[in-house]
Amino acid sequence: MRYRDCLNLNIHLLWCHNQPVARGREIDGPTLQFTEFTNSGAWLVREGWAQVEHDGKCYRAEPDQWLILKPGRRVQTFSADARMISIAFDARWPDSSHLLDEGLSLVVDAKEVPVLEKRVRPILNLMKKINPNTWDARDHEVDLVLFLKLEKLLCWWLAALSVVLKTHGIDHSKRSGLDERVCKAVNLMLSHDLAEPFNAEQLSAMVGLSQNHLIRLFRHDLQTTPGQYWDRLRIEHARRRLLQPETRVKLVALELGFRHLSHFSKWFKHHSGKTPREMVKDVSRSRA
Numbered sequence: 558m559r560y561r562d563c564l565n566l567n568i569h570l571l572w573c574h575n576q577p578v579a580r581g582r583e584i585d586g587p588t589l590q591f592t593e594f595t596n597s598g599a600w601l602v603r604e605g606w607a608q609v610e611h612d613g614k615c616y617r618a619e620p621d622q623w624l625i626l627k628p629g630r631r632v633q634t635f636s637a638d639a640r641m642i643s644i645a646f647d648a649r650w651p652d653s654s655h656l657l658d659e660g661l662s663l664v665v666d667a668k669e670v671p672v673l674e675k676r677v678r679p680i681l682n683l684m685k686k687i688n689p690n691t692w693d694a695r696d697h698e699v700d701l702v703l704f705l706k707l708e709k710l711l712c713w714w715l716a717a718l719s720v721v722l723k724t725h726g727i728d729h730s731k732r733s734g735l736d737e738r739v740c741k742a743v744n745l746m747l748s749h750d751l752a753e754p755f756n757a758e759q760l761s762a763m764v765g766l767s768q769n770h771l772i773r774l775f776r777h778d779l780q781t782t783p784g785q786y787w788d789r790l791r792i793e794h795a796r797r798r799l800l801q802p803e804t805r806v807k808l809v810a811l812e813l814g815f816r817h818l819s820h821f822s823k824w825f826k827h828h829s830g831k832t833p834r835e836m837v838k839d840v841s842r843s844r845a
Contacts, residue, residue, distance in 0.1 A: 558731050565732065565740045566656060567747065570711040571596055571645040572693045573680045578607070578639040590634045593800055593839065597628040597655055598645035599718070601667060601674060605639030609662055616662040623673060625718070627661035644677055646711055650732035651743040652779040653789060657718075660727035670721045676714040683707055693801055738764045739778045742771060746787055751794055752814035755787045792828045799836050806833040 578589055600607050601623050608617035609624065611631040618624035648656035667674060683706060687694040719729060742764050749755075760783060761768045772782050779786065791813055798809045810821035810833075822832045829836070 562732065562735070565651050565735060565743075566648065567650075568648045568656070568708070568712060568715065569646065570680070570707050571598075571647060571695065573642075573644045573677065573684045575603075575642045575681055576640065578605075578635045578641065579637055584637050587637050588634055589637065589639075590632065592630075592632050593836075594633060594645075595629055595631070596626075596645045597648055597657060598626045598643065599673070600624045600626070601642040601677070603640045603642070605636035607633070607635045607639055607641060609633050611662070614662075616664055618664050621667045623665045623667055623670065625657075625661055625663045625665065625722070628655045628658060642674070642677060642681065644680065644714070646715070648715065650730070651735060651740055652732060652781075654730055654732065656715075656729050657722070657727075658730055660722070660725070663722070663725060663727065665721065665725070670717075672717045673714070673721065676710070676717050680707065680710045680714065683710065695797075696801065735778050736774050738766060738771070739774050742775070742783060743779075743786070746783070746790060751791050752812060754814070755784065757783055788828065792825070795825055795833070796829070796836075799833055804837070806837060809833065 582589065600618060602618045602620050604620060606617060606619050607624055608615055609626060609631045610616075611627060611629065616624060650656070683703060684694060686703065687699050688697040722728070742760055745760060745763060746755075757768055757771075761771045764771060766774070775782050775786065781789070795809055795813060798804050798812065799806070806821075807818055810818050813821065815821035815824070822834070825836075826832045831839070
């Protein structure tokens with residue numbers, strides 16, 4: 558894979574914390590269970606236990622074990638007394654495929670990979686400066702210098718994780734040979750305000766192609782169209798925001814440029830199969 562291809566990789570830290578899983582939640586039983594999370598991430602269990610189920614398999618981590626998560630739909634279950642370091646990130650190629658996916662999930666003894674904890678500690682310390690009282694800091698203010706430091710530390714941690722995974726026969730996915738004009742169009746969409754209308758003709762002109770030519774390239778490289786890719790970015794943003802505690806549906810609608818809540822609900826249900834309020838209720842129920 559060429560260095561040029563690596564430039565198309567998008568990597569971002571979502572959250573990093575060290576606290577009891579049950580913090581701030583009412584517990585009614587010996588376990589807690591969640592089904593709404595799909596991010597890439599890893600847990601270092603300190604107390605209790607944690608497990609994930611997906612693809613017909615179950616992976617369980619005991620104290621002093623890392624559980625490296627497979628991104629995507631899964632069932633997460635924790636003992637009521639579980640406490641752990643949790644780091645969540647997004648690392649994807651322009652076609653939205655994950656950098657780390659195949660071969661996961663994986664359980665590893667922490668004593669065998671001390672570098673992972675060593676490199677996650679600075680991330681924890683910096684995250685506390687954003688807001689020490691929340692597990693998800695995405696809605697809190699942060700200056701550019703702090704943000705760039707966090708991204709740098711995440712890349713440093715991912716480099717260590719990549720080495721660990723290779724020792725277990727797991728390699729990162731590769732996306733080489735993508736047309737540079739497709740990558741340019743994707744980067745333009747990623748930097749575009751999600752509340753602003755999508756203009757396919759303007760995008761094509763900025764890339765230097767006709768609309769039909771750009772559509773053909775997108776279908777060949779990403780198996781989708783520019784318009785469908787734009788919808789994917791918007792629906793993923795809506796899902797991420799609705800997963801955050803105390804998020805108002807109306808605010809998410811405004812972030813995506815919907816003036817009427819009914820229009821947003823209809824659009825969201827078309828793409829996800831549920832209305833925003835139904836999703837929020839499901840999330841609240843799983844956290845209760």
